Amino acid sequence: MASKLIHLVAHEVPNQLEFSLREAFSLLRPKLVPPLKLTISSAQEYLKLNEAIVYGVLCEPSLAQTSIKYLHAIVNDGYCLFINILSQIVDLLYLKMLESPKRQLIWVASVMIDVSGIGFGGLLVSLLRQVVGGDFSDGNLWLSHKLVDLFMSKWELILDEEPTILSSALYTYLRLLTDHYRLAYTPCLTELKQKEIVFCVRMLREQFHLCLRIGRDLVRLLQELVHIPEFRVIWKDLLLNPDSFKTSGFSDISHIYAMRTSSRYFLLRITPEMETQLRFLLTHVKLGSQKRHQIWFTRKFLYRPERETLISDIVRFICCAHHPSKEVLQSDVIPRWAVIGWLLKLCTKKYVEANVKLALFYDWLFFDEKVDNYMNVEPTMLLLANSLPKYIDVTNSLLEFLFLVVENYDIDRKNIICKGVSSAIRTLVSKGVIASLDILTSCNLLSPLVKEMLQNFMSKVQSGICKEPHPPGNFSSNMTSQTSPSLSNTQIETHNFAGLPACPENAELNTQPISVSNEGQENKFTKFIEKIRESMKFSSKMGQQSVEEILFLLINSGNEENFGDSKFLACELKKELELAGYKFFSPIGNLPTGDDADEEVQSVTASVIRTFIISKHQQIKQMLFCWSRDGCSVGARILSYALRLAYEAQLAGHGENFTNEINYKKLPLLKSHIDGYFAFTSENNTHVKKTVTFTSKVDDILVSKVIDGAFISYRNILLQGWDDSSKEINASPGKLLAADMVSCSLWKKKIFAGLFRSIFTYLPDLSLADEDVIFLLVSQLEDFDLVSIQIDVGLKKYAIFGEDVKKVLQLIRRSLYWKEVHQHKFWALIRSELTVSKFPVEKLLLDCFFSTEFDSKSSATSIGGLLGVCSSCAPTPEIVGAVMLLPNKFADFSAAILSHWTTTNALMFSSSIEDFLNKFEHKNGDARLNWDSVSMNQSALLFLIKYFEAQGVRVNMLEKLAFRNRAVPMDTG
Known part of the structure; x- marks a missing residue:
């Protein structure tokens, strides 16, 4: 039978542990259902039964309860063998395990704690070791979340039976918190970080004698967390008020300094x-x-x-x-x-x-x-x-x-x-x-x-x-x-x-990719590659020209599919440049910032980016992928290049009052890129040393073309890189884009607002309603920049959310876990866009209020945001109808919106009410609704009846609906 425990790749050698467990389960499955045999004839039979039960518990959730009861009945070694098998699975198979067995693993670990199974502490340590530092994938964060919940819920049991494990958990979560707080703009971490803080603080305040078992590395870990308020208080007490920890023998932090940390703690990470x-x-x-x-x-x-x-x-x-x-x-x-x-x-x-x-x-x-x-x-x-x-x-x-x-x-x-x-x-x-x-x-x-x-x-x-x-x-x-x-x-x-610098030669400290041997390609490019190092030593300008010679030779070779050549060139170019002391595609934050050093305009990296954007050559694209996989900051550098190109074009008046009479001295990247464009498209583009004078007329269409080309190039690199590797670590294109945007903001204080304008204008497919991009927007922009973007959106210069109701609804649900200040900014942006677009606000309104995730307390900011959106919209029959159908648990929400419309647009409001009621009466409205079972919003009905009575108008349909609502149990959403 196929494995339900781990992912098995075709032609992969079977895993002996998984095979043994699966074979035992297949053989003994009939014994795992009532009536259960309670006598064990031999040690070998006991081993096989334990293996079968482990597999059944993890892979057959429907049998889990019965199997565990059977284990309780036959156990004769304090669960030692059973827990040992679980620990082996965690150590050897966890990375390959399917999602369901991972969930069952946490459950069965909890059961083993409940029964004080021998060795459950070792099992917990094995699980802690699988939480990887610096890994923000969903699976890794899920495991961290589940384990901290487990330690908190089983606190007393663990403290009684295996107290040392709590110090191991403290070491782990102090390290994880250091990483988690560096990714402050990620909303999914908010709840996890708070739970980790609560656990660590409880340990330090209630069980400090156990914390001391960590030794001096406890101080090293705590000092990285002093920026967190809860730990700042603990830090001050360690220094100024050690008696507050109520631990015999501890009177000064120097006592911790003197305690060597056991090697078992270093194994945890x-x-x-x-x-x-x-x-x-x-x-x-x-x-x-x-x-x-x-x-x-x-x-x-x-x-x-x-x-x-x-x-x-x-x-x-x-x-x-x-x-x-x-x-x-x-x-x-x-x-x-x-x-x-x-x-x-x-x-x-x-x-x-x-x-x-x-x-x-x-x-x-x-x-x-x-x-x-x-x-x-x-x-x-x-x-x-x-x-x-x-x-x-x-x-x-x-x-x-x-x-x-x-x-x-x-x-x-x-x-x-x-x-x-x-x-x-x-x-x-x-x-x-x-x-x-x-x-x-x-x-x-x-x-x-x-x-x-x-x-x-x-x-x-x-x-x-x-x-x-x-x-x-x-x-x-x-x-x-x-x-x-x-x-x-x-x-x-x-x-x-x-x-x-590089460490001693015999230490081989560089991490360049292994060269691909290709004699034909080597002979073809060797004389050019050999020139790079000497050229770079003489001047960076000459080195840049040497690299451009190679790229133009590659482009004019007429072969775009020889990826072996691409790997060879990528490896050799990077090696020669680094031996010459040049950091190829270095992170943006490490670039020089002096006025005399513009790395984005005149450098080897800039030449490679410019050549790729203009030529779209497949082999250069493959070289970029090689460098990216080798740790170079390729995506962020190309995005930074494209963003600056768009910014300089805007300064030149692109799209508004563009003229070809521009002071290009103040727009170095735009001039350099268009010079390169003319050089590449000229008839003599194979002669790379030719100097192209900037005399050709530059029109708005050409500028648009080069900017679009730059962003298309970045999109290709990002999406290809995501297809190749990032899906394995649950990184979405939006997450990668947001990370690259953060990198782009590090050099020369690029303004975030300008970055977002270009992103939403030129990369709408990656950014519209994307959670990571939108959260970065609301968390990084000040109010002044936010208002500026709201004005742009109101003028329809670009969109932020688009018209996909499903995506926007998902984004709203995720925003419920953001900080309140970020939610307010988020709803200000939504209101600015939805009121000037064709977005079906009525669908969003119904989906939100009928969602189980929305309630009047925890979703107060979102409800207020929806109130503002509805109040800003014209009272069409569709949106009026949606307001009338909202559930009653949101007291007076519907009546408040209706009251606003009666003041701002009474004529259209009355007409829309009439249209909606006509549809309702004739039952020919929205096919999604079963009109006979629909319950109207009580506050809306009472408001409308009073409103029309005040005008001397009696609407029979409203009274009929109000009467029917009293006869039907009130809708609670």
Whole structure:
């Protein structure tokens, strides 16, 4: 029978564990239904029964209750075997499991807690390890949500039986909160973040003695959360009021510093699959042969920018949880320090790099040879030493960071930290990791700043300042030092650490894709590729021209389908450019911002983008996909290019009072792009070195063409990339577009309002009524910009929501979970658009109010928004009828709208009421409605009767409906 447990791919080798469970269930299924056999003849039969029950519980929900009762009846080992099988499934099969078995897994874990099954703590740990940091996919967030609910609902049982598991859960959720709060504009995280905060705060306030089991890394995790109000209070109490935790023996934060963190906590943030791959890399892969393993690991586990936060967890695991044997240390297997150097190279964000460095040095700060293992600090020292002299920048950067941390991490306890670092160095020398510290102190290549820092530190050690720390509790009166005993990310960035170069050659730290061998293509382009590095060293302009020669040669080769050539070129171009020191398709936030450095106009990256937009050449498109998969910021850079092109065209008067007599000096990208367009479309476009003078007349049609081409190119790249990979991680095109928009806003303070105008104008298929784009809009724009967009929408320059009722309704439902301020902005935009469009407001009104998700309290802002929309609409028969049919549970809502219309448009209102009642009376109205069962809104009927009576008009139909409503039970929606 087919597996109901995991996804099985055709021709895939069967999984032995899944096969064994499925076979046991198939064989013993008749025994899992009444009448149940309660005697077990052998240990083998008991094993098979447990396997069959596990499979049945997970894959046959209808049998789950019966199977669990049967297990309760026959169990003779305290559920140890059953839970062990579940743990194996989580460790080995979770990523392949179908959705239904995953839901059942959480349920059966809850049951095992209820019966205090032996080993249920291990099962919970296995589940915690499957929640991946930096992963915002629906499945990952669902698991995080379910587990925090489980810990809260089973709090007392877990506390009684397996209290240590609660400290593991605390470690996990403190790390997850750090990632979740960095994605603040994602609405689906709001409820989850609040639950995670409640759990962590409860642990810290009620079970602080358990929290202390984490050791010093508890402080490292908490310091990243001090921007959250609930944790800021806890942080202050840790420093100023330790007695508030009511824990015997805890009187100062320095006591936590002295507690080494157990390696089991570092395993919590590394999935079993990731652990297997890292241990294989560090145990079996020879130095010099690791490149393809590193590329695979990066693509498998660090494929999205958000995943960078995992690097600090990986570094802590390598330093503290993986200590190689003597045999491995003496072999030619890649050492830990080289892998850490490679991981440092992967950091593209300053705060991630700072956190990784802190993870690397953390045990140095509080090292005690009586408590700590020197192997935890060994890889850092070897990285410092082995980067000399060829890669001195690595040593300079790390030492500068270390000494800044020593001085600033905890000013009131600086002596403790100074003593810890000196103790770590002394132990490393005594163990022979390095011969002496002379390797650093005698190095003339150290920067003057680092050399001075090193000398100051050594003088403190020699003078004995580090030997006796001040007694704990002697706090400074300076509130800044009291509330922040850490070098924050902001502080670290202000010291402007130098960017990390490549680490030593034998560490193979680059992560370029594997070259595709293609002799014909190599011979054809080799002479051009070989010129790039030397050209870039001479001048970036010459390097740019060399790349343009290659691209034009490729375009004129007449072959658009040889994707092997594309991969070869993509790999070789990127390699040569990076060897020349040029960061190809670097993130927008890392671009230079000086007036003399306009990366978007004159650079290799700009030339590639411009050539692709103009030519639409398939091989260049494939090259872009290769670079994107290799971690380059391709989508965001192309979008930024298109947005700036549209902005400069607008400055030139495009679409309004356009003239070809423009000061192109102030519009460099538009001029450069149109120059490139004429060069490409001219008869001699194969001669790329020809200078094209901008003399041709530029009309509005041409400008529209080049702007449309730019946005079409971005759309193609985004949608193709989504088809290739993003569907696997539940990332919608709108989510990818929103992420690229955030990136685009980072350079030269691009104004969000301008970005949105272009997005809705040129990419309506990706942005109309898209949840991620709309939420970004309402969360980022100030009121002034929002009003400006409302005016544009009112003038019908572009639309934000479109006319798809289903999409808008889904968006409204999602908005119920947003902050109130964001909901108000959201409804202001809806009102501006719906009142000037052909959108069927009446359908939206009925769908919303008859939805079970709407109620008068939790949906108050949305109801107010609908009130404003209806009041802004003309009283047509359709919308008047919809208001009349709204459920009674929304008291006086209908009457309020009707009252507004009687004041603003009484004549049309009366006519529409008459039309609606005529339809109702003759039962020939909307075919969707069963008129005999329809219940009218009571407040609307009473208002209309009073309104027409006041005018001396009697409407029999209204009285008849009012009478019928009294005879029929009131509709509650």
